[in-house]
Amino acid sequence: MPVTLERCGGVVVVQLDRDEKRNAINAEMAGAIDVALNDIEDDPTVRAAVIAGGRQVFCAGTDIAEGSGDPTARGGEYGIIRRRLPKPIIAAVEGSAFGGGFEIALACHMIVASTAATFGLPEVRRGLVATSAGLFRVPRALPLNVAREMLLTGEPVAAERLERLGVVNQTVAPGQAVAAAVALAERTALNAPTSIRATLTALDMIAADDDEAGWMATDVAKDTVLASDDRREGLTAFFERRPPEWPGR
16 A cells, blocks of 8 residues: 555554655555545544655655646645645655655645755756645745745755744654654644634635635646646656756747
């Protein structure tokens, strides 16, 4: 199975388990994430969830060779990106969270990361753009110039820098991200479920208009790159394991 589950009292750990592919998301994995989060949402005994990856790679984003499948009805891209889960979801990041991996972390309510973790949006290096909310959630979460740096250079940023900037809630020693995320989830589970639901619903409502505009802008950017020669060259170079020679159109 590409996703495994572990119950820790009222917290469920959703473990991405496709290490041989750097936890890249294909249709099967997206479907498994969706089913897991649907069950968590529907089970009143579950109070919070943790999304975890491998020790070296949290998630490398979309499986470029296979694609990530269609958005799901309740979760959207990857089964999580557009989800409005009225229970806290915490990302536990060890290693790299690149592209869609970073976007999955941003779709969670909080992020706990190892001091060895790195985050990045390398799409521009492939002639692509961040299509799973990165174009608007990154500048929402970060100072605009830092967001531009990440989106335009494609270079990774250390977890400790993102903690200083307020994106990562807590950094911990390598190997401790899941335990720390579960502990944070358990702290939220001490509080009234109705209050938690109402708070998360209110926050989602506040962000709703910005999200709608963000998705429209993302669609425009996506249509532009999908029709470009740069995209074709970027993907060809990726599979041929060589530097791209950008035609610039």
